Amino acid sequence: xxxxxxxxxxxxxxxxxEAGLYLIPTEHDLYIECKSGxxxxxxxxxxxxxxxxxxxxxxxxxxxxxxxxxxxxxxxTRELEEHTDYYKNAxxxxxxxxxxxxxxxxxxxxxxxxxIITLYHKAVGTTAV
Numbered sequence: 001x002x003x004x005x006x007x008x009x010x011x012x013x014x015x016x017x018e019a020g021l022y023l024i025p026t027e028h029d030l031y032i033e034c035k036s037g038x039x040x041x042x043x044x045x046x047x048x049x050x051x052x053x054x055x056x057x058x059x060x061x062x063x064x065x066x067x068x069x070x071x072x073x074x075x076x077t078r079e080l081e082e083h084t085d086y087y088k089n090a091x092x093x094x095x096x097x098x099x100x101x102x103x104x105x106x107x108x109x110x111x112x113x114x115x116i117i118t119l120y121h122k123a124v125g126t127t128a129v
Contacts, residue, residue, distance in 0.1 A: 013038050024064070024123040025054045031123035039122060061120045065113075073113050075103040 011021050013034035024031040030051050033039040043049025058064060065073055079102045080087055087095055099110050 014040060022119055024119060025057045026123050027057050027059070031119075033119060033122065058120070058123065061117065064116050064120055069109075069113055069116065072103060072105050072109055073117075075105075076110070076113060079103055 011023075011032075012019050013021065013036065015038040016034060016036050018034045018036055020035055022033045022035075029041045029043055029047070029049075031039070031041055042051045044051050044053040046053065056063075062070055062073075076099060079099060086098070090098065096107055096110060099105070100107055103110070
């Protein structure tokens, strides 16, 4: 995942003008989302768009994680698989606290991994944009 942070020419949201965008290059297009949740897609040059196709595109969720985030993602996945019943019945705050404890991570780290998961599914089209 790329978070646009170019100081010279910061990309901004086409709806709210907020700087700092999540950019996820997929095989078919570039998925863009601002921090406020506005999302859109841009076509690559060969499709009549204005964005050059990047050398590498996101082909799986792991492509978006840093090495540390990948380790945490694996711990979260394992925890959720091992304790499915607990996570089906606990309230949201209990779930977060339990994940933090079991995965040895802060709330922010847990949030970041879930944000990346959500962005990935939006980018590849498995959830509505």
